[in-house]
Amino acid sequence: MKLRSIIGGLALMLTSSMAAHAADPVKFALCYDLTKAYTFVTPQVAQAAKDYAELLNAKGGLEGHPIEVIVQDHGNEPQRGIECYERLKREGVMVFDMLSTPVSRAVLPRVMKDGNILMQSLAGRGDAVDGDVFKWVFPIGPTYWGQAANDIGYIKQQSKGSLKGVKIAFVYVDYPFGQEPIGILKTLAQKEGFDLQLFPYPLPGNDQASAWTQVRRFNPDWIISWSLSNMHVIASREMKRNGISIDKYIAVNWLNEVDIKNIGADAAKGIKRGTNVAGGSTQPLVQEIIKELYDKGKGNGDRKNLEDVYYNTGLAIWSIGFEGARLAIKKDGWPLTPQKLKDGLESIKGFDANGLMAPVTVTASDHGGGGKTRIEMWDGTKWVPQTDWIASFPEEVWSVVKEQSAAYAKSDANK
Amino acid sequence: MLFRQAGILHTNYTQDRALFPIPADRWMIGGLLLLAAAAPFYMNSLYLSSYMLPWLVWTAAALGLNLILGWAGQFHLGYAAVMGIGAYAAVHAQRNGVPWEIAIVLAGLTAAVIGSVFAFAALRVKGLYLALSTLALQFVMDWTISHVPAISGGTQATLQAPDIRVLGWAITSDAGLYYVALVWCVLVTTFMLNLRRTALGRALVAVREKDYAAAVIGVNSFYFKLVAFATSSFIAGVSGAVLIGTFYHAVTPEQFSVDVSIQALAMVIVGGLGSIIGSYFGAGFILLMPGVMNAFISWLTAQFGFSLGIETLAHLPHALYGALIIGFLLIEPLGLGKIYGNIRDYLLVWPFGYVKK
Numbered sequence: 001m002k003l004r005s006i007i008g009g010l011a012l013m014l015t016s017s018m019a020a021h022a023a024d025p026v027k028f029a030l031c032y033d034l035t036k037a038y039t040f041v042t043p044q045v046a047q048a049a050k051d052y053a054e055l056l057n058a059k060g061g062l063e064g065h066p067i068e069v070i071v072q073d074h075g076n077e078p079q080r081g082i083e084c085y086e087r088l089k090r091e092g093v094m095v096f097d098m099l100s101t102p103v104s105r106a107v108l109p110r111v112m113k114d115g116n117i118l119m120q121s122l123a124g125r126g127d128a129v130d131g132d133v134f135k136w137v138f139p140i141g142p143t144y145w146g147q148a149a150n151d152i153g154y155i156k157q158q159s160k161g162s163l164k165g166v167k168i169a170f171v172y173v174d175y176p177f178g179q180e181p182i183g184i185l186k187t188l189a190q191k192e193g194f195d196l197q198l199f200p201y202p203l204p205g206n207d208q209a210s211a212w213t214q215v216r217r218f219n220p221d222w223i224i225s226w227s228l229s230n231m232h233v234i235a236s237r238e239m240k241r242n243g244i245s246i247d248k249y250i251a252v253n254w255l256n257e258v259d260i261k262n263i264g265a266d267a268a269k270g271i272k273r274g275t276n277v278a279g280g281s282t283q284p285l286v287q288e289i290i291k292e293l294y295d296k297g298k299g300n301g302d303r304k305n306l307e308d309v310y311y312n313t314g315l316a317i318w319s320i321g322f323e324g325a326r327l328a329i330k331k332d333g334w335p336l337t338p339q340k341l342k343d344g345l346e347s348i349k350g351f352d353a354n355g356l357m358a359p360v361t362v363t364a365s366d367h368g369g370g371g372k373t374r375i376e377m378w379d380g381t382k383w384v385p386q387t388d389w390i391a392s393f394p395e396e397v398w399s400v401v402k403e404q405s406a407a408y409a410k411s412d413a414n415k
Numbered sequence: 416m417l418f419r420q421a422g423i424l425h426t427n428y429t430q431d432r433a434l435f436p437i438p439a440d441r442w443m444i445g446g447l448l449l450l451a452a453a454a455p456f457y458m459n460s461l462y463l464s465s466y467m468l469p470w471l472v473w474t475a476a477a478l479g480l481n482l483i484l485g486w487a488g489q490f491h492l493g494y495a496a497v498m499g500i501g502a503y504a505a506v507h508a509q510r511n512g513v514p515w516e517i518a519i520v521l522a523g524l525t526a527a528v529i530g531s532v533f534a535f536a537a538l539r540v541k542g543l544y545l546a547l548s549t550l551a552l553q554f555v556m557d558w559t560i561s562h563v564p565a566i567s568g569g570t571q572a573t574l575q576a577p578d579i580r581v582l583g584w585a586i587t588s589d590a591g592l593y594y595v596a597l598v599w600c601v602l603v604t605t606f607m608l609n610l611r612r613t614a615l616g617r618a619l620v621a622v623r624e625k626d627y628a629a630a631v632i633g634v635n636s637f638y639f640k641l642v643a644f645a646t647s648s649f650i651a652g653v654s655g656a657v658l659i660g661t662f663y664h665a666v667t668p669e670q671f672s673v674d675v676s677i678q679a680l681a682m683v684i685v686g687g688l689g690s691i692i693g694s695y696f697g698a699g700f701i702l703l704m705p706g707v708m709n710a711f712i713s714w715l716t717a718q719f720g721f722s723l724g725i726e727t728l729a730h731l732p733h734a735l736y737g738a739l740i741i742g743f744l745l746i747e748p749l750g751l752g753k754i755y756g757n758i759r760d761y762l763l764v765w766p767f768g769y770v771k772k
Contacts (some may be wrong), residue, residue: 071728072713083465083706411575
């Protein structure tokens with residue numbers, strides 16, 4: 001009996017491996033920083049990509065072609081990211097994601113020259129949403145400018161449609177990530193007449209004391225914060241110390257359940273974040289993954305990560321990537337080329353991965369997919385949406401994008 | 416046997432001061448140069464563009480750091496910042512229409528000027544205090560680059576580098592870029608080899624051993640420290656510019672951050688202070704070993720069918736890599752260059768080992 005089941009198992013393995021060989025796989029490269037600065041998000045994103053790929057493969061893959069997810073560590077070092085890109089591009093990979101701003105920037109000139117797809121949601125140059133200039137780059141999701149504008153949009157809703165005299169503090173970590181929204185915030189402050197003040201604090205963000213005493217003196221109505229993971233925890237401590245209510249605090253999308261736990265679930269009550277994905281494992285797609293994989297003991301990582309919003313962020317990024325590839329095969333057939341993949345991604349319309357994220361519509365000129373986000377509030381146990389998926393002040397956001405991408409296009413033409 | 420010394424007789428001073436008095440060394444260098452020059456013909460483009468090229472450029476940079484650290488004995492924790500100055504200077508010059516050949520010289524000069532202006536202040540202190548003040552140079556540069564849009568290229572903080580042209584030829588192929596890097600590396604190596612037998616080199620060594628003693632025998636230690644800073648900054652600046660021109664094609668502040676300074680320092684220390692061949696080994700080890708380890712571990716798991724988590728798979732090579740560094744430094748504290756030296760010393764008299772004793 002036992003022998004028979006072993007033989008049966010072997011036969012099954014053989015046939016399944018043969019089936020996998022029957023159709024060529026579609027390869028996706030996740031060159032991620034799994035060891036240095038981005039470790040607060042990359043494991044969850046990679047896990048989500050692998051889980052979702054497995055789920056799709058069980059259903060027959062992308063129009064019959066299985067998905068192969070290749071994960072490699074680059075330690076946030078540009079030269080190792082370039083090595084990852086150069087190696088995998090020779091192995092037939094056409095879709096890359098670096099999930100690191102320095103590495104995305106370093107790979108970008110090569111991607112543009114070779115004509116491969118660079119997915120760079122939430123990292124790298126924001127102006128790459130301009131598909132007319134950055135033909136091969138797909139930063140699907142909101143730019144930081146878009147997110148900041150949406151935060152202002154939310155505050156405008158809360159102040160009954162007028163921002164005149166509203167005091168907004170922008171607290172940010174003083175390096176390019178934190179500095180990015182300053183331009184758009186200033187433009188909007190001029191247009192809407194709110195009172196904006198900037199409060200930078202230095203890297204690595206462990207000491208924010210001086211910034212927050214200044215915030216206390218300013219006594220803002222709202223605080224928009226561009227910080228990463230643990231910096232929010234430090235900020236919450238400083239707010240407590242300075243007697244600033246935490247429900248004025250609107251975080252950028254980099255605030256997850258681990259940070260909430262570190263702040264304290266009760267102490268964090270009222271904190272807000274802008275996000276382009278719905279968090280939590282109650283989402284239909286996550287439920288499906290739990291049923292098909294984790295309940296059968298086949299998940300690609302720790303089950304507790306499924307509660308993490310970054311897992312859903314990963315699902316959002318890669319469901320779009322896989323959907324684009326599927327559309328490409330469906331429209332133009334096998335074998336895939338980067339051009340076909342680009343066309344496939346650009347034909348994504350109103351895709352929301354079963355309610356997981358803001359509906360995404362990618363066009364040849366908008367590679368960001370609309371840039372919608374919503375504001376959520378932590379109520380002590382879960383995140384409660386405060387708005388619909390919104391994209392506020394699109395004209396102002398796009399004028400910043402166009403200005404930056406034009407500068408890139410000019411320097412590219414000067415080559 | 417291999418390094419036969421029999422029959423090598425010097426009849427004049429020029430012969431006596433030759434770089435490589437032993438024929439075996441000359442043959443080896445010649446062979447390596449040939450191999451390096453022919454690399455594009457037998458090496459696949461991945462190895463050429465992603466391993467060989469950055470290795471050569473980083474070796475040149477490490478040699479520059481070795482000049483200040485290994486020869487002059489002055490700590491420098493802000494070396495990447497100096498490379499960054501060169502990189503930004505070259506890219507800005509190029510974007511303003513300066514030909515690349517002149518742009519890299521400008522890069523070197525800018526780095527040398529800023530590096531030695533800074534050294535004026537920093538050299539008033541010694542040892543660990545100097546190390547800290549060079550670290551300050553790093554942070555001042557980081558801050559300046561990220562807060563002056565005119566330097567960094569706006570909020571995106573990335574400047575696209577124009578393609579490099581040498582004598583009117585646009586260089587875009589892997590092989591062409593590789594040769595540019597090779598030429599620069601060979602130039603710096605030749606300079607460093609010759610430095611050892613010049614008055615400047617000897618003065619630097621005197622300053623390194625004890626600056627009071629050097630002053631007593633008439634070596635102006637402040638002056639020579641300054642010269643060392645300027646020269647090493649020049650090499651750093653050009654290397655930074657070459658790195659951008661041949662490898663990165665765009666310049667961003669993270670490429671020259673404090674982590675990179677530490678890496679450069681590790682290259683010199685692991686390779687061996689004051690050792691030229693050590694700089695080659697050190698740069699290769701620090702730069703390429705993480706990738707090699709990564710590939711090795713992935714291959715191993717694939718071979719034996721382990722299924723490791725994504726994170727374990729990423730951290731394991733780092734642990735091994737760290738263990739390797741410690742291992743090598745335990746075996747030979749003077750670095751990889753000294754290990755090579757030991758092997759060579761052994762072969763010098765092999766098979767008559769008792770000659771040494």
